Every structure is written in structure tokens, then in C-alpha cells.
Amino acid sequence: MKLSHQINSLYLFHLLSRKTLSTSASTSTSPSLSSVALFWDLKSIPPTSTYRRLSLYDISVRLRLAAASFGHLLSPSLAFSSPSHRISPSPPLQPPFRCRLCGRAFPSHQTLTHHFTSVHSPEHERRLQRLGSATGRRLCILSGQLSLNLSRYEKAYRELFGRCENAIDEVKRAGFRVLVGGDKTVHLCRELENQQRVKFAVIVSDDLEFVRVLIKMRRKGVKSVVIGELKGDNGIKRHGDVGFCWREVLGGKVKEEGPKVVARWREKELLERLEWRYDPRQDDKEELLSTENTGEEKAKGKPWWKLDNGFSNQEC
Ligand SMILES: [Zn+2]
Structure with a gap:
């Protein structure tokens, strides 16, 4: 495949994913824009049964989309990894190697790659050429007609060619700044202090060390969303204002629930302000x-x- 085509495809996907993130944030944060800080302790990743079919990049993007449903997501988001902790890279593709666009199965990864580049890549280039030559009203109609095919191609292309061997690189590619070493709670506190407008913080962890940070955040009026797998006293979800598990993040439930949760918090704040108090x-x-x-x-x-x-x- 030509290098220029690869760059073009990746650039287009980058634009699409940025657009999706900004749209999601803008629809959910009206009327007043509240900033959301996302902090991911990379020790907490979805259980194998949940993310067997997803790459770490996909998980990272879905996590950011879920966090963006609470307000304007600060970019880049923060992820923390300790030097001793090794994150397993994306699970390798397993036979039968199935084409995500037409559904045909192939005996090896090479034959699937050959099929993709010889059949689907020329189709994609033709669509881009049609878009490039159209103007005005014709361009609007064509964009609407081709957008689904374009995004399907980009997704399939990314899964086939865009895999990184290094797990950290995949997380970075999805819009995270990865900090290695140091105290993760200190990193989080520093981030919250540097970002004055932060109203909500999404913390992905099961580490009880974060409990004291959550208490401090509540005192300062910062609402917390905790994502983790452990329940009860073992996890930190019960210390946050609202808690979710990985399945709910990857399945899109958090993305739907985010704006509703924010609306409930705003109503409660308003009622508290109006409440009569003896002075x-x-x-x-x-x-x-x-x-x-x-x-x-x-x-x-x-x-x-x-x-x-x-x-x-x-x-x-
Ligand atoms: Zn195919």
C-alpha cells in the first residue's frame, strides 16, 4: 500500500475521532461548560472476558468518549503506569481471519491483508476522489452518503494495520499523556490544582490510595466518577459520587448516562442554593x-x- 494513502487514511480517521469527541462534549455540556479531568491508573484495565476482542487503543478511545459525556474533556488525559507494571499488548488476531468489511474468512493474516489492500483500499480511494472532485450541494449529499462507508473502512484499516507492539504507545495514540513512576495520587492532585476550572473528575482505578483524594475533592466541590471492577470495601467506587464498571464503559452505557448524571447534580446544587437556612x-x-x-x-x-x-x- 502506498505510504501517502496510509497517511491520508490515518489523518482522516484522526479528524473523525476528534470531531466525535468534540461533538459529544458540546451536546452534553450545555448550558454552562464544565471541565472534566480523566485520570487512568493503567493497573485497572478491563477483564479479559470483556476486552478480548478490543485493542487497547479502542478501549482508550471508548474511555475518553465516556468521560466526554460529563462535560468538556481536558486534553490530553492523564494515564499512570509504574515502571514495574507490564501492560499486556493488544490481543493478537485469531483465525479465522475475517474481513470486517465484507465478512469473508481467510486462512492467514497475510491473505487477509492482501484481500484488504487489493479490494477495499481501491474502493476507498475512489470514494475519496469522488469527494475531492465534488463541490457545493453535491459535496454535502455525497458526504452524507459516503460517511458510513468511510468510517467503516477507517475502523477496519486501523484494526488491521494500526496496531502497536507497545501498549503504552496505543494509549498515547488515543490522546493520553502517560506518566511512568512517582506517586499516582500526587500526579492526580497536581493535575486538579493546575486545571482551575475542573468541575468533574473521572478516575479509573481500584486502588484504595485514591480514597483520600476523593474525600479532598468532595470538600472542594469537585464531583467524582469512579470506574473500577472491585465492589464493596475492596474497591473505591463507593467513595465516589457515582461509580461504573468497565463493561458499562465499553458498552456505551456511561456515554448515555453521563449527561443525565450531570443534570441530576446540577438540580441538587440549585435546590441546595435555594433552600432556606436559619441565619x-x-x-x-x-x-x-x-x-x-x-x-x-x-x-x-x-x-x-x-x-x-x-x-x-x-x-x-
Ligand atoms: Zn473484504
Whole structure:
């Protein structure tokens, strides 16, 4: 395959994924834009049964999309890995090697690659040429007609050729900044301090070390979304404002639930602001005012409900 074509395809996919992220954020954050910080402890990855068919890149992208449903996702997101921790790379493709575009099965990876480049890649180039030559209204109609095919091709291409051997590289490619070594809770606190507008934080971890950070966040009014697998006392989900598991992230449930959760939090905040609270200082002020009034009336020598003599004379 030509190098220029590869670059073109990857660039187009990059644009598409950026567009998806920004659209998702803009629809979910109205009316006021709240920033969301995403912190991923790479020790916490989906169980093998959940992500057997997904590459680490796909997992990272779905995680970012899920976090973007809570508001404007800060970019790049932070991921943490310790030097001793080894993340298993994407699971290798297993036979039968099936083409994701036409469904045909092939005996080896090479034959599948050959089929893809000789059949589907020329089709994709023709679609791009048609788009490139169209203008105005014709371009709008063509974009609508071809967008599904283009995105399907990009996804299949990425799965076949875009795999990295290094797991960290796949996470970086999906828009994460990976920090290796140091104290992960300190990294998270520093990130929250540097980003003043952060209103929500999505933390992916099962490590109980984060509990104290969650308590601190609650004091500062930052809402927390915790993603992890462990339940009860073993995990940290119960310490967050809301918790999800990996299956819900990868299946798209979090993406749907995010805007609803934010709406509920906003309603609660509004009700708390409107709630009447007893303020003893206000009571003291009122007492002082009433005392002043009584003093004036005493000076006039009659109670407040008696009319002036002048007024009563005019009336008579
Ligand atoms: Zn095919």
C-alpha cells in the first residue's frame, strides 16, 4: 500500500475521532461548560472476558468518549503506569481471519491483508476522489452518503494495520499523556490544582490510595466518577459520587448516562442554593430595626396605628 494513502487514511480517521469527541462534549455540556479531568491508573484495565476482542487503543478511545459525556474533556488525559507494571499488548488476531468489511474468512493474516489492500483500499480511494472532485450541494449529499462507508473502512484499516507492539504507545495514540513512576495520587492532585476550572473528575482505578483524594475533592466541590471492577470495601467506587464498571464503559452505557448524571447534580446544587437556612445574624439585624422604629414612635408620643391629627382634620 502506498505510504501517502496510509497517511491520508490515518489523518482522516484522526479528524473523525476528534470531531466525535468534540461533538459529544458540546451536546452534553450545555448550558454552562464544565471541565472534566480523566485520570487512568493503567493497573485497572478491563477483564479479559470483556476486552478480548478490543485493542487497547479502542478501549482508550471508548474511555475518553465516556468521560466526554460529563462535560468538556481536558486534553490530553492523564494515564499512570509504574515502571514495574507490564501492560499486556493488544490481543493478537485469531483465525479465522475475517474481513470486517465484507465478512469473508481467510486462512492467514497475510491473505487477509492482501484481500484488504487489493479490494477495499481501491474502493476507498475512489470514494475519496469522488469527494475531492465534488463541490457545493453535491459535496454535502455525497458526504452524507459516503460517511458510513468511510468510517467503516477507517475502523477496519486501523484494526488491521494500526496496531502497536507497545501498549503504552496505543494509549498515547488515543490522546493520553502517560506518566511512568512517582506517586499516582500526587500526579492526580497536581493535575486538579493546575486545571482551575475542573468541575468533574473521572478516575479509573481500584486502588484504595485514591480514597483520600476523593474525600479532598468532595470538600472542594469537585464531583467524582469512579470506574473500577472491585465492589464493596475492596474497591473505591463507593467513595465516589457515582461509580461504573468497565463493561458499562465499553458498552456505551456511561456515554448515555453521563449527561443525565450531570443534570441530576446540577438540580441538587440549585435546590441546595435555594433552600432556606436559619441565619442568626439576620435575626439580630431585624431586632435592631424594630427597636429603632419603636424609638421613633415613642418620640412622637403615640402608637404607630394612630393617624396624624392633620390628616384626620382634613378628612373630617
Ligand atoms: Zn473484504
